[in-house]
Amino acid sequence: MKLDVEIGGLRLKNPVMVASGTFGFGKEYSEYIDLSKLGAIMVKGLTVKPREGNPPPRIYETPSGILNSVGLQNPGIDGFIKGELPFLKKYDVAVIANIAGESVDEFAYMAKKLDIDGVHAIEVNVSCPNVKEGGMAFGVKTECINDITKAVKKSTNKPVIVKLTPNVGDIAICAKAAEDGGADAISLINTITGMVIDINTRKPVFKNIYAGLSGPAVKPIALKLVYEAVKSVTIPVIGMGGISSASDAIEFMIAGAKAIAVGTYNFVDPYCTMKIIEGIKEYMKLNNIDNINDLIGSLSTEI
């Protein structure tokens, strides 16, 4: 059975990844699963300088979903290279560094610094809803997506994946802007902006008023956006948003996602990625699919 897929020159042993910000830098989950069995690890979003992130509360549960307002707490790019990367290098797994700059120059600077051994691709986060500077403000403007992608491409030899926000009117033009900028792949969705009010205090639960919704609740939305993105570009699309089971993952691949990433569900079940890989294999066996690439994009819309 062939489970390996290629994303912009990067070969993955299987299409199951973990989404940025939901897996730390792998250490914690290594106590539960063999990291080498994953297709890739997208590490927590990195910034030029270390960031402390937002004050608590940073999480709120809704039916089938969560809202988070972490605010990109991370050790900074140097902290990652020195403190976290050596551990990840011990595993036979693709490491995708997720970067979130506050300007085009910062994105380029980080991409250049990460053009090193142990980093296999760069994911450009133009879509974080929880930071004031940069973040989603970039991701909703197609010129910004285009400029950042170009600058990052120029600064690195690694495959460049541009991560899109769902908080836009037309995902197709954002996907196209990334492709035109030279992106090797795109990934989506980041979290959907939402808000929660405490009815006793009549105040928002989160200090930033808005926060990012993820988890099973967002899956149908994510699937639709991934499907639209797939139709609008020729580069590979990595699908994520609410995936919690093999059947969820398979839906995204049928819609055309070349690979998928699991986010929030890692919190619920640290073993879920392993179950998803096994479940995909079972599905392939049951449906006589020898090569996963035959499944990808096999959607038939004639009903």
Added chain:
Amino acid sequence: MLKKIISNIEISSGIYKMVLEWEEKAFPGQFIMLNCGGRTLLKRPMSICDIDKKILTIVYQLKGEGTKNLSKMKPGDSIEITGPHGHGFDIFKNKKILIVGGGVGIPPLLYLTKELKSEKIYIALGFRSEIYLIDEFKKYGEVFIATEDGSHGKCGYVTDLIKDIIDDIDIIYGCGPKPMLKALKEMAIKAKKPCQISVEERMGCGIGACMVCACKIKDKDNFHYKKVCKDGPVFWAEEVEI
């Protein structure tokens, strides 16, 4: 991992005690994450109240959907759990100890009290009205009680119980609601006594990966965030901002 429920009973109004089959080692102050089922998504953190010969006890208060589902589980049912998680209390030997607990901050202190095996343990417990776990604590030390409505022990807060004892002890351990921990921290600093407290924050993963359980740690004139689930839940009182 799946664990079998041995018993699950209400021990006081809205307070339940659940006993589970358990093989793992765990330290006082650590917690487990439980999948409460129903429409809940995330696992719920609960402190370890006791471990004894392959059984683990938690004591929990009905709060919302998760704990409501938990309270309906029956002996023989299995429950999905991860843990033990977190950094528990440091055990100091041969010291005069003061244990201070409030509300559902009391359960984790039972396992601690048992493991301390100290000659002199003062245990000050504060409840709103109904009391619980008292007999268990009495096995290990001298128990003082305060209730907010005066129905048992002294009428008032748990911190009222310790004013006369605090100067005579070597180390303080505390767990309870934020205002209690704040008061305890101030008293400990004033009396110049080392004090470890267990703090709570909303959690996502419980294992240190998601960064949502941030807790402010003083850092000279500045601060930085530590993770309650991994670096805590137990911290030195003077280092945390409550």
